[in-house]
Amino acid sequence: MKAVVRLLPLALLLxxxxxxxxxxxxxxxxxxGGLTDNGGLLTYAATSCDYGGGFQSIEAVDExxxxxxxxxxxxxxxxxxxxxxxxxxxxxxxxxTGGTGDLVTAPIGxxxxxxxxxxxxxxxxxxxxxxxWGEPAIEPTMIFRWNAEATARLTELQAGTIDGIDNxxxxxxxxxxxxxxxxxxxxxxxxxxxxxxNNTVEPFDNVKVRQALAYGIDRERIVENFYPxxxxxxxxxxxxxxxxxxxxxxxxxxxxxxxxxxxxxxAAEDGFELPIExxxxxxxxxxxYLPQPGVxxxxxxxxxxxxxxxxxxxxxxxxxxxxxxxxxxxxxHLLGWGADYTDATNFLDYHFGATASAQFGDKFPxxxxxxxxGAQLADPEDRYPFYVEANTAVRDLVPMIPIxxxxxxxxxxxxxxxxxxxxxxxxxxxxxxxxxxxxxxWMQNGEPAGLYCADESDGEAxxxxxxxxxxLLSYETAxxxxxxxxxxxxxxxxxxxxxxxxxxxxxxxxxxxxxDANDVVMSYGVQWDAGSPLHVxxxxxxxYFAALFGGFLNAPEVTE
Amino acid sequence: MxxxxxxxxxxxxxxPTIQEERRVYGSLWQEAIKNLRRNRSAVLGxxxxxxLLLIAIFAPVIxxxxxxxxMIGEPGHTGRLPxxxxxxxxxxxxxxEPQHLMGLDLNARDLFSRVVYGSRVSLFxxxxxxxxxxxxxxxxxxxxxxxAGSTKSDSVNFFGNQISLRGWRRWFWIxxxxxxxxxDRHWIIRLIVFIGTxxxxxxxxxxxxxxxxxxxxxxxxxxxLLAFPSLLLAIAIVTVLGPGLQNALLAIAIVAxxxxxxxxxxxxxxxxxxxYITANRALGANPFRxxxxxxxxxxxxxxxxxxxxxxxxxxxxxAALSFLGLGAQPPTPEWGAILSESRNYVFTxxxxxxxxGLAIMITVLGFNLLGDGMRDALDPRLNRN
Numbered sequence: 046m047k048a049v050v051r052l053l054p055l056a057l058l059l060x061x062x063x064x065x066x067x068x069x070x071x072x073x074x075x076x077x078g079g080l081t082d083n084g085g086l087l088t089y090a091a092t093s094c095d096y097g098g099g100f101q102s103i104e105a106v107d108e109x110x111x112x113x114x115x116x117x118x119x120x121x122x123x124x125x126x127x128x129x130x131x132x133x134x135x136x137x138x139x140x141x142t143g144g145t146g147d148l149v150t151a152p153i154g155x156x157x158x159x160x161x162x163x164x165x166x167x168x169x170x171x172x173x174x175x176x177x178w179g180e181p182a183i184e185p186t187m188i189f190r191w192n193a194e195a196t197a198r199l200t201e202l203q204a205g206t207i208d209g210i211d212n213x214x215x216x217x218x219x220x221x222x223x224x225x226x227x228x229x230x231x232x233x234x235x236x237x238x239x240x241x242x243n244n245t246v247e248p249f250d251n252v253k254v255r256q257a258l259a260y261g262i263d264r265e266r267i268v269e270n271f272y273p274x275x276x277x278x279x280x281x282x283x284x285x286x287x288x289x290x291x292x293x294x295x296x297x298x299x300x301x302x303x304x305x306x307x308x309x310x311x312a313a314e315d316g317f318e319l320p321i322e323x324x325x326x327x328x329x330x331x332x333x334y335l336p337q338p339g340v341x342x343x344x345x346x347x348x349x350x351x352x353x354x355x356x357x358x359x360x361x362x363x364x365x366x367x368x369x370x371x372x373x374x375x376x377x378h379l380l381g382w383g384a385d386y387t388d389a390t391n392f393l394d395y396h397f398g399a400t401a402s403a404q405f406g407d408k409f410p411x412x413x414x415x416x417x418x419g420a421q422l423a424d425p426e427d428r429y430p431f432y433v434e435a436n437t438a439v440r441d442l443v444p445m446i447p448i449x450x451x452x453x454x455x456x457x458x459x460x461x462x463x464x465x466x467x468x469x470x471x472x473x474x475x476x477x478x479x480x481x482x483x484x485x486x487w488m489q490n491g492e493p494a495g496l497y498c499a500d501e502s503d504g505e506a507x508x509x510x511x512x513x514x515x516x517l518l519s520y521e522t523a524x525x526x527x528x529x530x531x532x533x534x535x536x537x538x539x540x541x542x543x544x545x546x547x548x549x550x551x552x553x554x555x556x557x558x559x560x561d562a563n564d565v566v567m568s569y570g571v572q573w574d575a576g577s578p579l580h581v582x583x584x585x586x587x588x589y590f591a592a593l594f595g596g597f598l599n600a601p602e603v604t605e
Numbered sequence: 606m607x608x609x610x611x612x613x614x615x616x617x618x619x620x621p622t623i624q625e626e627r628r629v630y631g632s633l634w635q636e637a638i639k640n641l642r643r644n645r646s647a648v649l650g651x652x653x654x655x656x657l658l659l660i661a662i663f664a665p666v667i668x669x670x671x672x673x674x675x676m677i678g679e680p681g682h683t684g685r686l687p688x689x690x691x692x693x694x695x696x697x698x699x700x701x702e703p704q705h706l707m708g709l710d711l712n713a714r715d716l717f718s719r720v721v722y723g724s725r726v727s728l729f730x731x732x733x734x735x736x737x738x739x740x741x742x743x744x745x746x747x748x749x750x751x752x753a754g755s756t757k758s759d760s761v762n763f764f765g766n767q768i769s770l771r772g773w774r775r776w777f778w779i780x781x782x783x784x785x786x787x788x789d790r791h792w793i794i795r796l797i798v799f800i801g802t803x804x805x806x807x808x809x810x811x812x813x814x815x816x817x818x819x820x821x822x823x824x825x826x827x828x829x830l831l832a833f834p835s836l837l838l839a840i841a842i843v844t845v846l847g848p849g850l851q852n853a854l855l856a857i858a859i860v861a862x863x864x865x866x867x868x869x870x871x872x873x874x875x876x877x878x879x880x881y882i883t884a885n886r887a888l889g890a891n892p893f894r895x896x897x898x899x900x901x902x903x904x905x906x907x908x909x910x911x912x913x914x915x916x917x918x919x920x921x922x923x924a925a926l927s928f929l930g931l932g933a934q935p936p937t938p939e940w941g942a943i944l945s946e947s948r949n950y951v952f953t954x955x956x957x958x959x960x961x962g963l964a965i966m967i968t969v970l971g972f973n974l975l976g977d978g979m980r981d982a983l984d985p986r987l988n989r990n
Contacts, residue, residue: 196949216688216953266677270687270713329930339946340687340711343935347675347712358935360848 077599080570080577087136087563089570091598099595101542103569105562109548111517111532116595118541120423123518123527124386126546129471129498129507130589132514133531135554136567144571144579149495154514155531157182157475159555166492171512178552182475183463186484189509191492195331198488202227202456208479209457209464209472211489215273215336221456228459230466231275234450235284235384235525237392238334240325240345241445244406246376248321253311255443259297261304261352267344268449271337275452281436282392282447288425289389294436296447304352325349325356327379328366331490332504333453333470334381342379373403380404381451383504384469385589387525389432390420395592397435397444405444412438423541461485465523470504471511473522499572500582502589513555517546517565531560575600640982647978653971661724669706670715672722672938676703677713686713688947688954707960711947712936719938720960726850726939727968730923730932731916734854738861739912745823745862746869747896747904751877752819753870824870827863835860836925843931850939853932857922861915868911872904910980917972924965940965 078091083105090102094116101114115122125131135153142148151160155178158171169189173182190207192198195214199221201207213221213229221229240262248254264278283290312319327342335341339360346356356377361369369375385391395401398420399413412435419431455472457464463477474485493506498514501507519530529535532546552560571579572590576599580587591597641647660667676682681703689709692698707716815822830838842856876882877900885895924941926932928948933939935946940961947957 194949196951200952214949214953216950220953270677270685271711337711339935343712343946344675344677346936347673360930 076576079574079599085563087566087570089566089573089598096598096600097596098573098598099593100569100573100598103566103573105566106545108561109550111546111548111562111565113544113546115542115544118421118423120428120541121386121388121390121420122537122541122544123535124388124391125593126544127516127518127520127527127530128385128589128593129510129514129516130501131569131572132498132510132516133560133564133568134514135556135558135560136564137558138554138556139567139571139579144577144581145497145583149497149500149583152496152498152510152513153555154510155552155554155560156511156513156515158187158512160496160513161186163496169493169509174555176553178549180475183478184474184483184485187474187512188484188486190486190488191490191505192488193331193490199456201488202458205458207486207488208461208477209455209485209487211455211487212331212333212336212453213456214331215271218273218454226459227456228461228464229454229456230464231452231454232333232466232470233286233468234276234333234452235287235387235468236332236334236381236451237279237282237284237447238341238379238381238449238451239279239282239445239447241370241375241378241380241404242406242443243373243376243378243404244444245373246323246406248311248315248317249323249376249406251311251315252442253307253314254321256297256441257304257307257311257352258349258354259440259443259446260300260307261354262345262348262446262448263299264448265299266348267341271341271344272449273336273452273454275454277450277452279447279450282396282439282445283389283432283436284384284392284450287384287387287389287392288428289393289432289436291429291433291436293433294440296440301352308353320350320353320355322355323357323376324359325377325379326359326361326366326369326375328361328363330363332381332451333383334449334451335379336451336453338379345379370404371402373406384525385593386469386520386527389428390416391593393432393435393439394420397439400591400595409438409442409444411442412444467520467523468525469520471508471520474512476522495583497582499568499590500584500587502586517548531565574598637983641978644978644981646974647982650971650974650976650978653967654975657724657728657968657971660721661728664721664725668715668718668721669704670718672714672718673936674715675713676705676709676715679703682713687711688950688957689713690954690956708954708956710943710957711950711954714936716943716957716960719943720940720964722938723940723943723961723964724968726933726937727920727923727965730850730854730857731920731968731972734858734919734923735861735912735915737854737858738915739865739908741858742862742865743869743901743908745827746866746871747873747901749820749823749866750870750873751892751896751900753874820870823866827866830860830863831867833860836922839922839926840929840931843926848931848934850933850937853923853926856926857919860922861919864911864915865908868907869904872907873900876900876903906983910976910983913972913979914976917969917976920965920968920972 076092077096079089081088081090086105086107088102088104090104091098091100094101099116099119101116104112104114106112113122119125132154134148138153139148150163157174157177157179159174161170161172163169167190171187171189173185175181192201195212195217198210199213199217202210203224203226218229221227240258242249242255242258244250244255268276268278277285280296281290281294308319308321325342325346327338329338331338342358346358349356366378370378370380382392382396394416396404397408397412398416399408401408415431415434415438419428419435422428455464455466460480461477462480466472474487477485479485489505489508491503491505493501493509494503495501495506496510496513498507498510501510515530517530517532518527518535520526521528531549531552533549535544535546537544546565548560548562548565554560571577572587573594574580575597587597677686681701686709688711689705691708692702692705694700694704698704705715705717707720710716710719839853839856839860842859843852846852846855882895882899885899923932924939924944927939927941928945930945933942935942943961944958947954950957
């Protein structure tokens with residue numbers, strides 16, 4: 046008892062000290078902005094644009110109007126807003142799930158299909174949403190299955206147990222085309238496959254070595270022999286049909302003699318030995334841009350050996366590979382990029398911009414500066430010269446070597462009506478009709494990791510989300526043009542900094558609640574505000590928000 | 606068959622000269638080979654293996670192309686090349702088209718040459734890993750078998766008493782080392798003592814345990830290894846060591862060790878109580894001499910049989926590891942790796958999986974036939990007369 050009495054003042058002092066110290070510590074870490082409630086209308090706002098991101102504020106002007114204020118002009122804003130990751134979810138559901146958990150496994154949206162059951166590891170079953178605001182889905186049930194093997198997918202399609210498949214194997218295109226039971230839908234190559242080079246790894250820090258690799262790779266040989274019909278050689282990083290492609294920037298020709306000469310010069314300058322011994326990393330994942338990963342890796346290995354670069358092929362697990370690439374741990378790597386929306390910013394800024402990952406090592410101001418300028422202008426004619434400059438710098442400094450724009454495709458049973466393939470990879474199953482039964486069964490490459498697509502970047506997840514959730518705007522079916530979605534109309538201020546969206550009235554979510562402006566503010570806000578308790582997601586990376594709209598609000602300090 | 610008991614009695618009275626020993630074993634081997642030649646499936650197995658060996662040795666002569674050379678852009682080759690089927694002039698392929706006996710693989714390399722060179726890799730891995738496994742496994746098994754049943758008081762305690770610290774001296778150091786670690790305050794001394802504890806005391810205890818109970822320690826460790834499915838254990842080992850042919854070889858060998866250890870131990874157990882061994886021991890022979898000169902030759906038969914069968918298994922496991930991308934690395938031509946590269950093209954280009962698959966099958970069949978035949982030929986209990 047005496048001891049307690051003696052310790053009491055001490056304990057009190059301690060509590061006092063903590064009470065003083067804690068708020069002070071909190072004040073140190075000044076908030077960069079946050080959520081305010083204005084008589085039932087929510088506003089997410091940053092105190093200033095100094096935090097480094099692209100958003101100034103998101104404001105519910107009235108029940109059906111949302112206004113976005115940006116920090117820099119963004120001509121591609123509608124195309125970005127239409128992307129799957131920025132789908133609108135009910136604000137109450139985001140709050141009640143705490144931003145994770147059910148939100149990831151049982152999403153609620155406004156789409157033509159709603160989630161019925163996700164049998165982990167085997168299939169995802171969707172049912173028609175009867176109160177859909179638009180044209181309701183034709184078939185009452187839609188089922189997603191997956192198999193990583195192209196052959197297995199085709200076998201099931203041929204057997205008739207499924208209705209459609211993604212990415213038939215490169216060798217199977219002719220088989221499908223000649224089968225009267227099946228129909229092939231080729232997908233335009235809105236993508237690029239490249240050999241990434243990390244310029245912080247010796248000897249690739251010497252631009253001559255990187256240029257030598259560019260001269261030493263016969264891209265035509267790869268596309269002609271290992272890519273399906275509809276593919277083309279990549280002259281530059283941008284696909285030809287997307288704004289940002291500049292035809293006046295000619296690629297380095299295939300010239301192994303030149304490559305060997307450049308390598309010898311570089312070896313003499315930097316004092317390294319030829320042949321160069323290095324590692325070429327890749328993942329064995331079939332994508333539209335890379336239909337035969339192992340085969341292409343081996344052909345590149347043989348080609349590089351010809352000019353005096355001996356590579357060891359290093360096969361990595363997909364997730365590990367992407368992490369290693371983003372952290373700049375790989376010297377040479379094979380990767381690609383498929384368009385999310387059709388603008389140069391989706392390709393060039395994401396990879397070579399000032400905020401891009403360490404994939405290619407250090408950034409070059411020759412590339413980042415024109416990109417930053419081009420991204421702020423509205424008129425394509427004004428923007429164009431900056432992209433010529435950027436593409437020229439990308440060619441000359443060789444952060445990577447573009448190799449191919451891969452054509453891919455989908456295949457369906459011939460009797461499926463409305464079957465199509467989308468250049469963005471977001472096929473819309475609600476418009477398809479199966480005359481044989483009451484469902485559409487689709488088999489893709491893999492199972493989604495989660496269905497809260499704000500925090501997913503894998504196309505396998507995005508395609509499922511596309512059916513369940515919707516964004517303010519949408520892309521046309523089987524195309525890339527932006528159409529009204531949950532917003533009936535939208536307008537931009539002249540400086541492209543303020544965007545106002547007018548929501549469609551009477552749209553209901555799968556849980557019965559009605560869409561209003563607060564849902565939009567919350568759906569964006571929890572992604573934007575890293576300080577929000579709801580900024581959780583599946584792993585919390587929110588890759589697309591960071592990539593398309595710059596940094597997060599209240600992001601934890603990075604000490605470097 | 607010579608009765609070992611009689612041989613021992615003979616040896617006791619009149620120790621055999623080296624020449625006499627050779628004559629006895631020679632005649633045993635001659636008998637075994639005679640039995641082997643009478644066994645048809647064994648002969649077939651031997652022929653298959655002989656042909657495979659010849660193919661492996663003379664691969665550069667037999668192969669029609671460089672196994673790593675892509676045919677894209679080579680004279681005579683046009684169009685989209687990968688995964689072309691066989692073109693054999695004798696079977697009606699147009700003469701102006703270059704001949705490829707098994708066609709081209711996905712990288713437009715000559716598949717025949719790759720399969721031929723693949724035999725080198727597979728046979729090398731099979732034979733080397735089994736040799737390694739037999740050397741390690743049988744040594745462990747011999748020691749365990751010979752030490753089995755011996756106690757402290759037994760005069761044939763294998764390693765003798767003088768090597769390890771015994772009684773209070775051992776326990777003194779085991780306790781004193783850690784005590785010093787805690788007791789002394791200066792960090793350098795603590796570090797030295799700590800490292801000393803790690804490098805001396807802990808291995809000392811393990812070593813003492815092995816010396817005290819060699820049979821238990823060795824065989825229980827073998828049991829642990831056997832408890833894992835062999836391919837899974839091999840995958841785990843390669844995952845730790847890193848993918849590559851050498852590491853795959855090592856993994857396959859390690860996985861096979863317990864099989865040989867058990868066999869060797871069982872054979873030793875059945876032989877070591879024989880009178881001629883007791884006689885040798887009574888004469889004061891060195892335990893190593895007893896083990897390797899007297900016991901091993903009489904216990905080696907099952908090892909040879911199992912080894913032959915084991916080569917087949919090892920070839921299969923090497924192919925499996927390569928199939929999973931853990932064995933031979935591209936562009937090395939290895940049968941399992943070729944299968945793995947072309948597994949998605951079973952329907953569009955079946956020749957890509959057919960030929961390497963056939964090669965694996967024939968090789969394993971050859972070793973299995975020979976192994977079975979050897980078991981029959983070398984087993985004295987199966988008297989054919």
